[in-house]
Amino acid sequence: MIYLDNAATTRVIPDVAEVVQKAMTEAFGNPSSPHTLGLEAERLVRQAREAVAAALGCQADEVYFTSGGTEADNLAIRGTLQAKIRKGKHVVTSAVEHAAVLETLKHLAQLGLCEYTLVPPDSTGKVAPEDVVKAVRDDTVLVTVMTVNNEVGTIQPVAEIARLVKERDPEVCVHSDAVQALGKVRCRVKELGVDLLSISGHKLGAPKGVGGLYCRQGVRIVSQITGGGQEREMRSGTENVPGIVGLGRAVALAMEQMEEQTALWRRLQERLLALLEEIPDAQVMGSPLANAPHIVNVGFPGVRGEVLVHALAAEGLFVSTGSACSSRREVASHVLKAMGVNPQAAEGSIRISFGWENTMEEVERAAELIREAVRDLRRFQRY
Numbered sequence: 001m002i003y004l005d006n007a008a009t010t011r012v013i014p015d016v017a018e019v020v021q022k023a024m025t026e027a028f029g030n031p032s033s034p035h036t037l038g039l040e041a042e043r044l045v046r047q048a049r050e051a052v053a054a055a056l057g058c059q060a061d062e063v064y065f066t067s068g069g070t071e072a073d074n075l076a077i078r079g080t081l082q083a084k085i086r087k088g089k090h091v092v093t094s095a096v097e098h099a100a101v102l103e104t105l106k107h108l109a110q111l112g113l114c115e116y117t118l119v120p121p122d123s124t125g126k127v128a129p130e131d132v133v134k135a136v137r138d139d140t141v142l143v144t145v146m147t148v149n150n151e152v153g154t155i156q157p158v159a160e161i162a163r164l165v166k167e168r169d170p171e172v173c174v175h176s177d178a179v180q181a182l183g184k185v186r187c188r189v190k191e192l193g194v195d196l197l198s199i200s201g202h203k204l205g206a207p208k209g210v211g212g213l214y215c216r217q218g219v220r221i222v223s224q225i226t227g228g229g230q231e232r233e234m235r236s237g238t239e240n241v242p243g244i245v246g247l248g249r250a251v252a253l254a255m256e257q258m259e260e261q262t263a264l265w266r267r268l269q270e271r272l273l274a275l276l277e278e279i280p281d282a283q284v285m286g287s288p289l290a291n292a293p294h295i296v297n298v299g300f301p302g303v304r305g306e307v308l309v310h311a312l313a314a315e316g317l318f319v320s321t322g323s324a325c326s327s328r329r330e331v332a333s334h335v336l337k338a339m340g341v342n343p344q345a346a347e348g349s350i351r352i353s354f355g356w357e358n359t360m361e362e363v364e365r366a367a368e369l370i371r372e373a374v375r376d377l378r379r380f381q382r383y
Contacts, residue, residue: 001316001318002316002317002318002362002365002366002369003318003355003357003358004317004318004319004352004353004354004358004362004363004366005318005319005320005351005352005353006203006294006353006354006355006356006358007150007180007203007294007295007320007351007353008320008353009202009203009208010202010203010204010205010355010356011205011355011356011357012205012206012207012246013205013206013249013250013253013356015249015253016205016206016207016246016249016250016253017246019245019246019249020207020242020243020245020246021242022245023041023044023241023242023245023246024242027040027041027044027241028041028241029041030238031045031230031238031239031241032228032230032238041239041241044241044244044245044248045065045239045241045244045245046060047245047248048065048244048245048247048248048249049063049065049244049248050248051248051249051251051252052199052212052247052248052251054252054255055182055187055251055252055254055255056182056187056188056189056197056199056214057188057189057190057191058189058190058214058216059217061217061232062214062215062216062217063212063213063214064212064213064214064215064231064232064234064235065210065211065212065231065235065239065240065244065247066210066211066212066213066235067209067210067211067240068200068201068202068208068209068210068211069098069100069177069179069198069199069200069203069211070100070211071211072177072198072199072200072211072212072213073098073100073101073104073144073175073177073198074100074104074224075213075221075223075224075234075235076142076144076175076196076198076213076215076221077091077101077104077105077108077142077144077175078104078108078222078224079221079222079223079224080141080142080173080175080196080221081108081113081114081141081142082221082222083220083221083222084141084142084171084173087139087141087171088137088138088139088140088141089113089114089115089139089141090114090115090116090117090137090139090140090141091105091114091115091116091117091140091141091142091143091144092116092117092119092132092135092136092140092142092143092144093105093116093117093118093119093143093144093145094118094119094120094121094127094132094145094146094156095118095119095120095121095334095338096121096125096127096146096149096151096154096334096335096338096339097144097145097146097177098146098150098177098179100177101144101146101177102334117135119131119132119135119145120338121154121338121339122339123286123339123340124152124154124286124287124290124339125149125151125152125154125285125286125335125338125339126154126155126156126157127145127156127157127161128157129157129160129161129163129164130164132145132161132164132165133161133164133165133167133168136165136168136169136172138169140169140172141171141172141173142172142173142174142175143161143162143165143172143173143174143175144174144175144176144177145158145161145174145176146176146177146178146179146180146181147176147177147178147180147181147185147187147192147197148178148180148181148184148185148291148292148295149180149291149335150179150180150295151285151295151297151322151333151335151336151351152285152286152288152291152295152297152335152336152339152351153180153286153288153291153292153293153294153295153296153297154286154287154291154292155181155185155290155291155292156176158174158176158192158193158194159191159192159193161174162174162192162193162194163193166193173195173196173219174193174194174195174196175194175195175196175197175198176192176194176196176197176198177197177198178197178198178199179198179199179200179203179211180203180292180295181292182199182203182204182251182254183203183204183251183254183255183258183261184258184262184265184292184293184294185262185292189214189216194214194216195215195216195219196213196214196215196216196219196221197213197214198211198212198213198214199211199212199213199214201243201246201247201250204250204251204254204356205250205253205254205355205356206243206246206247206249206250206251207242207243207246207247209240209243210240210243210244210246210247211247212247215234221234223235223236225237257356261356262293262294265293265294265354265358266289266293267360268354268358268360268363269288269289269293269294269296269354270289271360271363271364272296272352272363272366272367273288273289273296275363275364275367275368275371276296276298276367276370278371279300279370279371279374281300281301281302282298282299282300282374283298283299283300283301283341283342283345284296284297284298285297285298285299285336285339285341285345285349286339293354294353294354294355295351295352295353295354296351296352296353297322297336297349297350297351297352298349298350298352299336299341299342299344299345299346299347299348299349299350300345300348300349300350300374300378301342301344301345301348302344302348302377302378303348303374303377303378304347304348304377305321305322305347305348305349305350306321307377308348308350308370308373308374308377309321309350311373311376311377312350312369312370312373315369315373317365317366317369317370319350319351319352319353319366320350320351320353321333321349321350321351322335322336322349322351332346332347333346333349336349350370352366
């Protein structure tokens, strides 16, 4: 098996699985309980919070744990809109955001709870900071632009966007979905200039079902889940201690290994691109070597992406079409459409993404399998 769908999810790192199991079977107390088991669980949660804070370059009390990136995005968007209702209800975002952002805004707009402006990208998937700030209105309360695109890997100029937005109106909150960024590119909140930032555990070797939201001290957002007041009244519900412990350990490992790991991913990316370009009519999306090092998106006109994915899976190679969060829907990629990609190439596109255990040998074998599958599938293409 060759697994190259790590932008969808990763295998849990063995060291992470070990600490998760211990939290499930040994330190299994409720962090709110006053006895020793509860106090140990509370200590583990605090330790994980400190690890995430160290990775983001913020204070531990600015980190709030959630069930994942989608909840963190929702908390940032809904919480800001409710907190700033007197200022307005307008949001600026890019046309290439994750569904967790775009679908949330669409839903809120249908309810009359917000208005939003989509800023289009260029052909590489990047949005211009000047275009973002031009879209800001007097009633704008939030600008949300992802750090790294989940389909093509484009790194957005978040720091420059935040700087220009704050110059235009310091009262506007700036949020970034950094789910695909943490552990892959430098992700320090003070450098980015953001007020809010979302992360997720299962993209970097932690279990599914845990993530977090950075909320800068002094920034007010409204809690979306009420109850026992956990997470300092921000997110009620008994903490997912095993998941949180796993997230903390995975983030710590990612930071320790980031320089070495990203250098390897870049070498894998360069080799894969060289091999894919040998396939007739292959179209690489965006500018991979200027993007995050772990994602390559490539299209093959004359082949349907989902058919190619299934053909490769039958050979033991696992990749995806676009975002795995919505890839089972029979819809074209909104990211590639916004980038102006040729519809035939977009229809035949697949996303290849690296993780902590991939090797050069796997990449070379993957390219061979892709070349063979594309050749075979094109024989059945009807014109």
